[in-house]
Amino acid sequence: AAAAGGEAPATAGGDCAPRVAAALQRRYESVRDLSARFEQTTRSAALGGPGSETSSRGQLVFAKPGRMRWTYEEPEPSLVVSDGTRLWIYDPGQREVQRLSVTEGYLSGAAVSFLFGQGKILRDFEIRSLACAAAEATLELVPREPATYEKIRARIDPRSGELLATTVIDLLGNETTVALHETRVNRDPPAELFRFEIPEGVRVIDLDAAAGRP
Numbered sequence: 001a002a003a004a005g006g007e008a009p010a011t012a013g014g015d016c017a018p019r020v021a022a023a024l025q026r027r028y029e030s031v032r033d034l035s036a037r038f039e040q041t042t043r044s045a046a047l048g049g050p051g052s053e054t055s056s057r058g059q060l061v062f063a064k065p066g067r068m069r070w071t072y073e074e075p076e077p078s079l080v081v082s083d084g085t086r087l088w089i090y091d092p093g094q095r096e097v098q099r100l101s102v103t104e105g106y107l108s109g110a111a112v113s114f115l116f117g118q119g120k121i122l123r124d125f126e127i128r129s130l131a132c133a134a135a136e137a138t139l140e141l142v143p144r145e146p147a148t149y150e151k152i153r154a155r156i157d158p159r160s161g162e163l164l165a166t167t168v169i170d171l172l173g174n175e176t177t178v179a180l181h182e183t184r185v186n187r188d189p190p191a192e193l194f195r196f197e198i199p200e201g202v203r204v205i206d207l208d209a210a211a212g213r214p
Helices: 016-029 104-109
Strands: 033-043 053-063 067-074 078-082 086-091 096-101 125-132 137-143 149-156 163-170 175-185 203-206
Touching (some): 016 137, 016 149
Antiparallel strands (some): 033 175, 125 137
């Protein structure tokens, strides 16, 4: 099967990889926005063993172009908001918010660019299947260009192309898994949802200035 743009993906060890990846691409090209409950698990390669894993949960909303809102509810409340231009990370417990400019590289590093319709899965990744079943397939996606992560494992419903979970493995071997539940699409969330108003008395840390960026 030819990929979008005329390229064929690497499909070592799995016949379902091109079909499922193409279904995932079609799915998210048709999605204007997405909301879901999420469970996030991070495993530290350096620590290993007990205590190497942390988990959190909450709600997320994505909307094209490049907007997102992650509302963490457990274990501690926090908020990550982006209007596609600027990113805010708010820690209400510390009364502190960090802000930085969002670049194309940031979205790529977050491994969510295809959710925003900004990437072509079959063009941008070498793909192979790790598991193929009627109700769920698992693909491994390795970026063709240098990135801030090594690879992604994606659990996908092959019938609809719906993304069920992603695991991002970074260059140090740390793994971050985000599982999605109660996913809804094309609900047209208000633009205000992706803006952050600084609460009174909250300290602002400008990460662009700290990094010497204008």
